[in-house]
Amino acid sequence: MKTIPLILMGCGGVGRQLIQHIVSCRSLHAKQGVLLRVVGVCDSKSVVVASDVFTRGLDDAFLTEICRVKSSGSSLSILGSKGGECQIFSNLESVKKVVDIASHLGRTTGLTFVDCSASSETIEILNQAVDLGCCIVLANKKPLTSPMEDYEKLVSHPRHIRHESTVGAGLPVITSLNRLLASGDPVHRIIGSLSGTLGYVMSEVEDGKPFSQVVTEAKCLGYTEPDPRDDLGGMDVARKALILARLLGARLNLDDIKVESLYPAEMGPDKMSLEDFLSSGLSSLDEGIDERVKVASSKGNVLRYVCVIDGSRCHVGIQELPKDSPLGRLKGSDNVLEVYSRCYSKQPLVIQGAGAGNDTTAAGVLADILDIQDLFS
Numbered sequence: 316m317k318t319i320p321l322i323l324m325g326c327g328g329v330g331r332q333l334i335q336h337i338v339s340c341r342s343l344h345a346k347q348g349v350l351l352r353v354v355g356v357c358d359s360k361s362v363v364v365a366s367d368v369f370t371r372g373l374d375d376a377f378l379t380e381i382c383r384v385k386s387s388g389s390s391l392s393i394l395g396s397k398g399g400e401c402q403i404f405s406n407l408e409s410v411k412k413v414v415d416i417a418s419h420l421g422r423t424t425g426l427t428f429v430d431c432s433a434s435s436e437t438i439e440i441l442n443q444a445v446d447l448g449c450c451i452v453l454a455n456k457k458p459l460t461s462p463m464e465d466y467e468k469l470v471s472h473p474r475h476i477r478h479e480s481t482v483g484a485g486l487p488v489i490t491s492l493n494r495l496l497a498s499g500d501p502v503h504r505i506i507g508s509l510s511g512t513l514g515y516v517m518s519e520v521e522d523g524k525p526f527s528q529v530v531t532e533a534k535c536l537g538y539t540e541p542d543p544r545d546d547l548g549g550m551d552v553a554r555k556a557l558i559l560a561r562l563l564g565a566r567l568n569l570d571d572i573k574v575e576s577l578y579p580a581e582m583g584p585d586k587m588s589l590e591d592f593l594s595s596g597l598s599s600l601d602e603g604i605d606e607r608v609k610v611a612s613s614k615g616n617v618l619r620y621v622c623v624i625d626g627s628r629c630h631v632g633i634q635e636l637p638k639d640s641p642l643g644r645l646k647g648s649d650n651v652l653e654v655y656s657r658c659y660s661k662q663p664l665v666i667q668g669a670g671a672g673n674d675t676t677a678a679g680v681l682a683d684i685l686d687i688q689d690l691f692s
């Protein structure tokens with residue numbers, strides 16, 4: 316049996332779903348001759364680690380208990396040390412402990428760091444882990460959108476890193492691009508709707524519904540972040556665009572990308588409360604959007620909020636696109652990507668499907684972990 320030791324960073328919606336997938340896939344993985352051994356789980360303040368990481372992981376009952384504690388909103392630090400089978404470290408101690416485990420396991424049994432946090436701070440540990448020979452699997456976009464130097468370090472051993480879920484959640488976006496690139500089929504243009512929220516909003520305003528009404532509906536359906544400005548500002552799309560652009564070889568940083576925000580700076584979270592934004596700010600944007608929808612429609616086009624990667628240029632914002640194109644036909648909250656390369660020059664390669672959700676995201680992470688199993692024995 317091949318064993319893949321793991322440290323999970325982040326135990327929120329995605330991290331917990333990953334734990335559940337790992338536990339429920341035990342017999343499937345055993346049939347494939349693989350064992351996923353979770354040796355540690357971190358939240359923002361603490362880490363719980365198995366006492367002897369060389370021989371065993373946290374058992375399934377305890378992993379389930381971790382999920383229960385975290386979904387009740389508590390910190391990992393409230394877990395007891397459970398008959399000496401595990402240990403808990405907090406704050407600076409926890410970082411030290413994690414690096415210590417990496418230095419013991421990295422070059423012996425191997426170790427995979429799985430980043431399901433939403434933090435920009437994990438990059439330091441991840442880069443140390445890379446130096447110690449560990450593998451990295453990410454759902455967290457932030458390490459990959461950190462400054463170019465950090466990024467290059469992180470991806471310096473391409474066989475040791477997977478990050479499928481950072482773009483399009485479980486959709487095979489990164490894999491498909493890597494296959495094209497590896498076969499010498501240069502990708503020269505990608506245009507994609509990579510936000511479920513903005514995909515939904517832009518397709519709903521097409522039929523004349525006011526922007527404010529659509530955003531409010533999207534919020535009620537649970538498609539948006541608690542503050543919809545986090546989606547409407549476009550930064551999440553910009554991070555995904557940067558990950559794709561870097562994959563294609565562009566040496567860009569996040570602030571090189573032009574990002575169109577759907578609300579003006581004076582309605583930003585630092586200037587206007589969420590209540591005011593929802594009750595009056597939003598509706599003041601209706602007319603402007605409606606105008607643009609009509610202009611586009613008179614030319615047989617629709618508006619989509621997209622990222623465009625063209626050679627080494629990359630921008631994010633609203634574009635007019637033909638109604639009768641894969642992106643133009645988009646309805647609802649799916650992600651859609653059109654990829655143009657030599658082989659796919661007239662008709663693009665199209666990748667479409669749910670691009671968010673704890674379940675699909677965690678499934679993408681799990682598939683990434685299994686994809687590096689050959690590095691373990």
Ligand SMILES: NC(=O)c1ccc[n+]([C@@H]2O[C@H](COP(=O)([O-])OP(=O)(O)OC[C@H]3O[C@@H](n4cnc5c(N)ncnc54)[C@H](OP(=O)(O)O)[C@@H]3O)[C@@H](O)[C@H]2O)c1
Pocket residue numbers: 324325326327328329330357358359360385390431432433434436437454455456457480481483484670671672673676
């Ligand atoms: N949900 C989706 O549909 C989706 C899709 C694609 C990608 N993603 C990405 O997946 C990641 C996880 O998303 P989520 O919805 O699960 O987020 P979440 O619910 O906010 O959970 C984040 C978790 O990370 C922990 N954390 C914060 N800082 C940390 C640090 N420095 N080290 C270790 N752990 C830390 C948090 O700890 P506390 O519990 O102590 O706060 C929390 O447990 C995000 O980066 C997100 O962008 C999500």
Ligand SMILES: *[C@@H]1O[C@H](CO)[C@@H](O)[C@H](O)[C@H]1NC(C)=O
Pocket residue numbers: 327328329386671672673674
């Ligand atoms: C993801 O998990 C979080 C935390 O458990 C939950 O609040 C959220 O509704 C889930 N999202 C989806 C789309 O299931």
